[in-house]
Amino acid sequence: MEGLSMTSSPPQSLEDRVRSIVAEHRDDRGALLPILHAVMEDMGHVDPAAIPILADELNLSRADVYGVITFYHDFRQTPPGRKTVRICRAEACQAVGAAQLADNAKERLGVGFGETTPDGSVTLEQVFCLGNCATGPSVQVDGRLYGRVSPAQLDGMLEVGA
Numbered sequence: 717m718e719g720l721s722m723t724s725s726p727p728q729s730l731e732d733r734v735r736s737i738v739a740e741h742r743d744d745r746g747a748l749l750p751i752l753h754a755v756m757e758d759m760g761h762v763d764p765a766a767i768p769i770l771a772d773e774l775n776l777s778r779a780d781v782y783g784v785i786t787f788y789h790d791f792r793q794t795p796p797g798r799k800t801v802r803i804c805r806a807e808a809c810q811a812v813g814a815a816q817l818a819d820n821a822k823e824r825l826g827v828g829f830g831e832t833t834p835d836g837s838v839t840l841e842q843v844f845c846l847g848n849c850a851t852g853p854s855v856q857v858d859g860r861l862y863g864r865v866s867p868a869q870l871d872g873m874l875e876v877g878a
Contacts (some may be wrong), residue, residue, distance in 0.1 A: 732757060734766045738773040748774060748784055752791055761792040789830075789841070797832040801873060802856040806845040808831035809852035817853050818842065820867045824874060838874060 728736070744750040749771065757764050762785050771778045783838075787804045803809075803818050821840055825833050829842040848854040851863025853870045857873050865873075 726801075730765055731769055735773060738770065742783060748776070748781065752785065752788075756791060757813035759797050764793050769813065779821045791841070792839075794832065795836075796834050799837060799874075800839045800858055801839065801870075802841045802846070802865045803870075804844070804846045804848070804852065804854040804856075805842045806849070809846075809854055812852045814853040817865060817867060817870050821870060821874065824871065 734755060738747075738751055741747050741750045741754055744752070748770070751774075752762060755770075756767060766803060767778050767781050770781045773834055774781075781805060782870050785793065801821065803821060805812055805818065806814075822828055825840055827837055827838075827840055828838055832839040838856070845855070846854045846856055846861060848861055848863050853863075855862045855865045855873065862869070862873070
């Protein structure tokens with residue numbers, strides 16, 4: 717088609733993406749948390765390079781921004797694996813075998829909680845309630861919740877293609 721350009725615009729820089737997200741949420745109450753959630757949704761993690769940009773945009777110290785990111789377990793500073801596995805460690809799940817699931821997962825993957833396998837296939841996380849207490853032990857894989865998970869079932873969930 718004559719006269720129409722079919723080229724796409726160049727990808728936005730990290731700074732442009734973060735500033736755009738801040739602009740969308742600047743007027744939200746307690747803007748930092750909604751902004752961090754939006755950054756996570758957009759990028760999959762909060763790149764440490766975004767911290768000074770967020771601090772500048774919100775007139776906060778870098779320490780304030782970093783403190784919030786590191787306080788809440790839902791915020792990651794590194795890209796997650798292709799699969800994210802979250803094991804509930806709350807008391808109700810612990811009472812029905814979550815500790816064994818956690819130990820098996822850490823041993824099988826060779827990583828601890830909050831870490832990603834060296835090949836980038838799986839990120840293992842712990843949470844302290846998935847709201848599925850009646851059917852523990854509970855596990856969440858890529859946002860999908862599972863109850864009464866056995867060690868054998870968890871092994872299957874840890875497979876990248878599963």
